[in-house]
Amino acid sequence: MGVGNCRPLFYNVGMELAEPCAHCAVRDRALCSTLSDDELAQLNAIGHRREMERGETLLWAGDDSVVCGNLISGVLKLVAASADGREQIVGLVYPGDFVGQPYVEKAEFTVTALTEAEVCLFPRAPFERALDDHHAMERLLLQRTLQALNTARGRMLSLARSSAQEKVAGFLLDMAERAGTSACRAVPDGPLTFDLPLTRGQIADVLGLTIETVSRQMTRLKVAGVIALPGGRAVTICDRDALQARAEAA
Template identity: 60%
Template sequence: MTQHHCADCSVRKLSLCGTLDDREIADLRAIGRRQQFRKGEAVAWAGDERMVCGNVLSGALKLSASTGDGREQTVGTLYPSDFVGRPFERGEHFTVTALSDSELCVFPQRPFEDLLERHAKMERQLLRQTFAALDDARKQMLTLARRSATEKVAGFLLDMAAREGGKAARATANGPLTFDLPLNRGQIADLLGLTIETVSRQLTKLKADGIVALPGVRAVTIRDEARLRARAG
């Protein structure tokens, strides 16, 4: 765990801290620490009484739950500037796992709850972020219910490319975009409500049609973004 530094935080303007004044930032900094998690490491376990609250600074996390037959079901993903945890709750609802090497700005739950009660602006900002995340989840559910397998996979690739942002690479300003997927094909299938075979088939078809290239296990190159958007509906 490392000391917290707000000045070099790359997601400050997009995260919970984005609307806070200097005094509020100082109060938050006083209880915050940066913590790194290795790929595959659990950030929190479902059912734990000790909860993690914090901002995702880098990397990607997955939220998962156990099904009745003992399988792990991926129910969501978190990316830089997203908030982890549920203040004023006692117990984690989902297991949170690092999909890649990740860094979080973490806050002890009770002191963080005290800050929210003292700083109405901070509480409102967290509430806005929570509602935005809920709206996104509802839109995704509606979209997934109506989309074909082709549209789901194409839309997922576009969403991942947008989220990767500065980490995605182009050989030229308008050239193909290459990035690494944070999820494996099984996790993508869970998230999209498809089978692994269907996800693999759709990726292979996009590759055969010259819309994407698959240069590595998780690497994707979008060669024709316009056609991919057309496939996404």
């Protein structure tokens, strides 16, 4: 059940910022950060929020690309699949990131929630019109898209040319960085512990490996004392430098 209904009926009355943008967790990071409170209220008139459960799909590859928007909380995956069912996660979406593609008729990739998530959605057509009116937002979208392109191209190198060991080590470093605030560390610069938002199977889909290979490489890193696996989906990075070294050399 979404919370779209919570949107107030009279959003742009007076100077006050309409709910729920006023308390939005990504107000300062999403594309909306380019908008004044008034502009934001206008944009909000065409948007609505949606809560998603783990595993729920927002867009299916091949369907009309009907919505786009900002991720508020949780993590989404972008999945490419071949006709015979092989899958590859081609992107991860974090809070503050933009999801979907304006100016594109058909969605090329399936977008699914990896965790519970909350998104702020806009129908594509009116959102494109909003880009016309808010030049700074379009500019930021261009910059974000250029960044995403660089990220995707960097991952092409890794997918094609890195060993399984390098891929897994690199992935753990990425996730550690992402974990940020939610990670915890007993001693400054000491071991860092955090939860992975992905299953082994999903990690395999990101890295272009199989579940078994991911699992074996994790075990190898554990045996080498580079990481620890306290149980559940938690990981502890015991020796960041060693992990870095393994991420860079075969």
